[in-house]
Amino acid sequence: MTRERLWLRSFLGITLIGMVLFGFSHGSISLADESEPDNLRNLASQRGIFIGAAVMSSQLNEPLFASTLAKQFNMVVAENEMKFSYLQPRKGHFSFTAADRIVEFAMKHDMAVRGHCLLWHQQNPTWLNKKWTKAELLDVMRHHITTVVQHYRGRVKYWDVVNEGIEDNGSYRRTVWYNVIGKDYIDEAFKAAHAVDPDAELYYNDYGAEGLNDKAMAIYRLVRGMKKRGVPIHGVGLQMHIDASGYPLNSGLKRNIQRLTDLGLKVHITEMDVRLTTPASKASLERQRRIYRDIMEVCLENPNVTAVLTWGLTDRYTWIPQHAPSSWAGMGEPLLFDVNYGKKPAFYGVQEALKGL
Ligand code: G3I
Numbered sequence: 077m078t079r080e081r082l083w084l085r086s087f088l089g090i091t092l093i094g095m096v097l098f099g100f101s102h103g104s105i106s107l108a109d110e111s112e113p114d115n116l117r118n119l120a121s122q123r124g125i126f127i128g129a130a131v132m133s134s135q136l137n138e139p140l141f142a143s144t145l146a147k148q149f150n151m152v153v154a155e156n157e158m159k160f161s162y163l164q165p166r167k168g169h170f171s172f173t174a175a176d177r178i179v180e181f182a183m184k185h186d187m188a189v190r191g192h193c194l195l196w197h198q199q200n201p202t203w204l205n206k207k208w209t210k211a212e213l214l215d216v217m218r219h220h221i222t223t224v225v226q227h228y229r230g231r232v233k234y235w236d237v238v239n240e241g242i243e244d245n246g247s248y249r250r251t252v253w254y255n256v257i258g259k260d261y262i263d264e265a266f267k268a269a270h271a272v273d274p275d276a277e278l279y280y281n282d283y284g285a286e287g288l289n290d291k292a293m294a295i296y297r298l299v300r301g302m303k304k305r306g307v308p309i310h311g312v313g314l315q316m317h318i319d320a321s322g323y324p325l326n327s328g329l330k331r332n333i334q335r336l337t338d339l340g341l342k343v344h345i346t347e348m349d350v351r352l353t354t355p356a357s358k359a360s361l362e363r364q365r366r367i368y369r370d371i372m373e374v375c376l377e378n379p380n381v382t383a384v385l386t387w388g389l390t391d392r393y394t395w396i397p398q399h400a401p402s403s404w405a406g407m408g409e410p411l412l413f414d415v416n417y418g419k420k421p422a423f424y425g426v427q428e429a430l431k432g433l
Contacts, residue, residue: 114431116148116423116427117147117148117149119427119431120150120384122430123430124379125376125382126151126188126382126384127148127149127384127385127426127430128153128187128188128383128384128385129145129148129151129153129386129388129389130152130154131152131178132155132393133154136177141390141417144390144417145181145389149187149389151187151189151383152187152189152190153385154175154178155192155387155388155395157174157175157178158175158191158192158193159196159198159200160194160195160199160201160204160220161199161201163220163224164220166201166203167216170223170224179231189228189232189234190234190344191228191232191236192236193236193237193281194221194238194269195221195237195238195239195241195251195265196239197249197251197252204216204252209256210257213256214261218264221237221268221269221272222268222272226273229276230273230275233275233277234276234277234279234311234344235278235279236281237265237269237279237309238261238265238266238280238281239281241282241298242294242298244291245290245291246290246293262280262298262307263305266278266307266308266309267307270308277310277311278309279309279312280295280299280302280311280313281312281346282295282313282314283315284315284317286328286329286332287329287332288332289328292332296335299336299341300339303339303340309341311342311344312336312342312344313344313347314333314343314344315346315348316345316346316348317347317348317351317387318348319350320350320363321360329371329374330374330377330378333374333381334378337380341380342380342381342382343375343378344381344385345371345381345383345384346385347385347387348371349410350364350367350368351400351408351409352364352409352410353407354406362421364420364421364422364425365421365425366425367422368422369426369429372384372425376430376432387411388410388411389412389413390413390414391408391409391410391413391415392416392417394408394409394410394411396410412426
């Protein structure tokens with residue numbers, strides 16, 4: 077068992093004992109809610125893995141959303157509100173209110189937090205669109221990272237430092253960061269985050285790199301190089317936005333995870349959703365269930381996969397119908413809970429895997 081899993085187990089164990097001793101008195105939905113031992117977070121904690129979901133702070137106003145989140149998940153990530161344009165909408169002016177709500181919810185309900193994301197090419201404020209010198213943009217980048225990581229030090233333990241920095245063909249994405257600073261921006265970003273919070277785990281996160289394709293190879297080379305150079309990188313996030321009709325090649329996923337963890341890195345599945353043609357049929361829901369179950373099983377096989385998160389909690393709020401690429405038109409219903417918070421077959425697929433059935 078890795079140190080991470082051991083740490084997680086003892087953290088969860090101590091929390092559990094605390095809750096039993098104090099009679100669940102702190103008003104949160106208990107991690108050890110024995111009336112519902114089959115809740116995903118209870119099962120996940122027994123297996124030494126985090127199970128998480130992406131949320132928007134406004135969704136926490138909905139009682140059923142909040143109670144389902146706190147009951148079933150022990151990790152949370154902000155779907156949007158920790159991105160650059162939300163946290164620093166004007167140069168030098170930081171706005172943490174929405175993201176703080178999510179973090180406070182997590183603290184109240186004994187959930188871990190993933191921070192998403194320090195640098196990306198989307199959801200940047202318009203003030204970033206100008207002609208920078210390299211020194212100026214390095215300053216902007218370091219100031220943003222330092223301020224944000226400092227604000228959440230001790231509360232956000234896992235950060236996506238760079239999101240989607242590699243193109244599908246394996247080349248560096250021509251982002252504002254890359255264009256002005258050069259490929260070293262990645263190393264510099266990780267160093268800046270580590271300098272502020274040496275206890276945080278720092279991740280490179282990307283999509284479409286779950287199996288053994290060109291992009292996954294480029295990411296492997298990137299993170300291997302970072303490790304060799306002594307850059308403080310601790311893990312890779314595999315997003316896992318997938319289509320239920322193309323059954324994923326688990327062997328590719330397993331081998332990809334293996335080679336990343338052989339470098340001494342952790343892996344998180346950071347944004348899983350399994351889209352269907354809507355409305356779903358019985359057959360497509362069953363396919364979705366199998367995919368969730370199989371992927372969770374692959375993750376559980378490797379002790380260095382320490383978290384699996386879905387990109388949203390309920391189909392009611394999935395990003396897909398409104399914000400996904402137009403080629404995904406007509407697709408949706410990708411999550412574990414339906415629009416009325418009913419447990420879908422996919423929920424039971426994850427549950428079965430966690431139970432080892
Ligand atoms: O804030 C406005 C709101 O005022 C307005 O009413 C609404 C109308 O649609 O738009 C709101 O902003 C939208 C925001 O989501 C919040 O709903 C943006 O237009 C929209 O572009 C944004 O989409 C997000 C997308 O990232 C941006 O590219 C999705 O919610 C979010 O799920 C998605 O998340 C990304 C991950 O960060 C990285 N990996 C891929 C994943 C899916 O694209």
